[in-house]
Amino acid sequence: MSALASSTYQPQLMSTTLRERVVLGAITGLLAGLASSFLGQFPVGIWVYLLISIVLGIKFAWGMDTLATTPGTALVWAQAYGLAAWVVLWLTLYPLAAERRLAWDIEAARANFGLLLAQSLAFGIVLGLSYVFARWLWRSWQIRQAETDSTISKTSSQSEASSQEVTTSPVITPPTITPQGIVAPRVQALIVGGLGGLVGSWLFARGIQTVAFYPLVAELVGSEAASVGRLLHYLIGLIIGLSFGFLFYKDLRNVGASLVWGINYGLVWWLLGPLTLFPWFLGNPVEWSLEVAQGATQGLIAHLLYGSVLGFFYGFINRIWRLLFIDSDPLQRSSESAGARGAKFLLYGQLAGIVGGVLFTLVTIQAGMLRGTAQLLGMQSAGAGLVIHLIVAMIIGSSYGVLFERRETRLGSSIAWGLSYGFFWWLLGSLTLFPAFLRLPVDWSNEAVSAGYVSLVGHLLYGLALGVLFQVLSSRRRPAAPTLRGRDIVNQRLVTNESPASAALWVVVILLGVMLPLLLAGGVVIGGGYY
């Protein structure tokens, strides 16, 4: 090997071989199976379940290795994978094989609720994170080995080459332009994530201030003092925020997407917190069942909102950061200014919001909800309710335009983000702000969530129309060819491309967002905590 060749040698470690995937998948599948088997109630024996887990792990590694590029993407893909496994295995194939029936009806699904938590959340979380960690360990070890081999090879070839004159003509290569921020992205992610976690904790505590919240939290460390509870609460918020930044900073493309990622992360912490760690720390039995989940419905809504606040704050600070330090860089600036783009998206969002509001009205009329809306301004008539409803729809639409700003995207992506945003506004608007504005107690109980089901459907239809129309409007005057020029193409790639995990995120947030209120409705409600 010549001196030149040996010095430019780079081991090809970025792609994982099929054999590596199978081994890593089997190990992490087993790990995830073990973690989820402790608390899940399975219709099959533990050994069969572990075997299934290994197979699922291998399949995950085989099929999704290239998608699971970061801890965040691995986590959310594994969650979606777990959810799919729950539906396909435990609601479809197994009951069909065992009883010649599908468990697609709500009672059967409720009976398998523990499995949903075990598969979609516990199995998924452990599988995703452990797989990406195991792969990182494996690659690190390989790189170390390759560097050692390369050093030995280089030393020997240098001694060979020292007796020869190697003349290479200078080749001028264009510099690779990689503008840097003022701090490393990971550090920025941790700072912003930590701040977001603290802000989310503050709002979380304010949202549920009606109960003796801090003493309840203090019980985690055997204390009853509110100050201890407060400290612990913010500490937990900080940890969640830091971990959010660490896990997802490569996947968050805009404020809106960050908000939806936050919702999913809230869901993860609902399982980890009130359903697992909280009872475990208190020395109570940990049980993943429908009854316990029903009792923790308030905690679910609180966590989802907490996650959305965290995600929103994270995305917002990042956006400002990007605006100040990155987008303003002449090397990265688009020919269309951020201000002009923002104004345009604001307008499109407003128009789309009005149309979405009209579609929402189809449901509100069926459910007779317009009079309730009119009460926001102390009026009674359905006509006034309709006007208020459309104004609110327009305002939310404009916020969609600004938060989910994108220049080039697919209609399907816009629909999915719209549905997710509709779900968020059901949480924030229907379940929280609406009763608050009417000076009613904010009720996140199982019954209230159940009663808000029609509103949820309306919000989803609203989000659907919002996504469709926004995309149609924003791509309205796009010429057939060529669409983008020089730097715009670079900028688009940097800013607007979807994360490879967006599709998984939509599935988890939208499907679980629709399913959980249906599944948690009815049944016996027992007490439960927020964490």
Next chain:
Amino acid sequence: MTPRVQRLLVTASIGVLAASIVAGLISLQQPAATNAVSLASLGGLAGILVVGALVGVVFGVVFSDVVKDTAHMAQSLAKGAVIGVVGWLIADFIARPVFTQTAEVVSREIAFAPLLAYGFVGVLVGLGTHVSRRWLAVEPEQQLIPEISSRVVVIGGGYAGVTAAQVLERELAHDPTVGIFLISQTNYLVHTPMLSEVSSSAVNPQDISPPLRNFFKRVQVVQGTVKNVSMDGQQVTLAADARSPERTLAFDQLILAPGGVPNFFGNDSVAKHAFTFKSLSDAMCLRNQLIDCFERADLEPDEAKRRELLTFVVAGGGFAGVELIGGLNDFARGMVSYYPNIAADEVSLILVHARDQILPELSASLGEYAQDKLEQRGVTFKLNARVTGAEANAVLIGDERIPSRTFVWTAGNKPSPILETLGLPLNKRGQLELDTELRVVGVPGVWAAGDCAQIPDLTTGGMCPPTAQHALREGKLAGYNVAASLKGKPIKTFKYKSVGSLASLGHQLAVAEVMGVRFSGFFAWFMWRAIYLIKLPTFQKQLRVGLDWWLDVFFPPDIVQTIDFSNTSDDVQVTTSPQPIAESTAVARSGAKV
């Protein structure tokens, strides 16, 4: 059948297949099984198949990346699940109440099974589409770079030309085979109503001149001067400047909108010594000339020479001249406080106008109002007077000689001289003769708009005036008609009635006549600013000018001189021996010059 329709048919078929599989799964159940999910709850077999087909079509439309081979299989499945949820929402909560004519919302208990069923259908559609694109050879549409088969060239980067190019880009958005080119001498569009704001230092020059390349995504902007247009060869020859090699650009359709140039009516001395006021650089030059004169006057001990430096003459009492003199008057008089050796009464601004009333385009009362207000603010008028000649340091009005180093000519415009070389029909004023569809009379494929064209005014029976308002509409129609003729659609005739006119007179004063209603004073000034700010292209420029105007309330205008005239002014003669510079402001103010 287009590839797009074929693709949707395939995805619809996949949807039907997916729905059949789900229906098959349901039918595999024991009939007596408790809580069994039934086809009836999904609207029967026909219902689920229809939903399946729709899910397939929607999936094919909204997730074309799956069909075009850019998505991972897991992504295809997940995206299918999302569309399944959309299918559930529409089928259960919009279609079901409509078809069954029930006003009740589907209950929670009933909704769950369809959610899973349609979700399954969606996932299977995603899977089927993903697989079919590879194995069933559903060819994705090729994104080929289209060949340009016809070219439209627009000459002129003013309002008419830019608007025409914008309309062409929009109207031909779906026809990439047409190349659109805009030739302009500058790489920006000047918002001409605000030129006087630049010369009076109220706004920054670049804030009223958005770059042409910002307007377009598809139109190719070519900066250069047109040297020749061959009508027979259908080719434009242009060059970046006098020393650059000439280039050619072929056209099938040509829109001429080169605008106008100052008309000195053959008076060479005026042409030599007068400043013009047509372009951004003219406005910038004037602003700097004003500052330069003040700087020199501050140093000048000779009173006569100081007066010569501080006398500013504008010829022409139309919109351009009046707005300019109003702006210059504010700027010049506002600057006096910075120069301790210049007395306010030494500054003189004179407007020379050939008629007995300024602003002849407006009602007489508004013209009188404008004259009164400007006189109150220190402007001197010489009406019924014509500039007969100019020198380096004087303006001649008949026998009268006004010493001045700054003489601005706004008293006449004529169409661009390039028109004279084209062999096209021109009127006495050198304008192109057009029909009401904006075609050059007797020359197919050649259109025109703006100041260079004589266009019949169908609202008055006369000819359209050469205003920005008309140029903009003419450009719009020219662009539309060219696109229409390329698409084989009927073209339209030009018919536009002017909404009104506005003229700024300086600080918070203006006159306006809108739809026959006359306004003057502060309200008219507010209207002037609001309307022209809205008309200013691009939000960014609007924001910057708005900000400039706000800052103007709190801070004085900038007097930084950005152009140095010391090397260009060949007429300054130093004849006296050096004298000391004045030291006392009080002495200077009292008139006792050093």
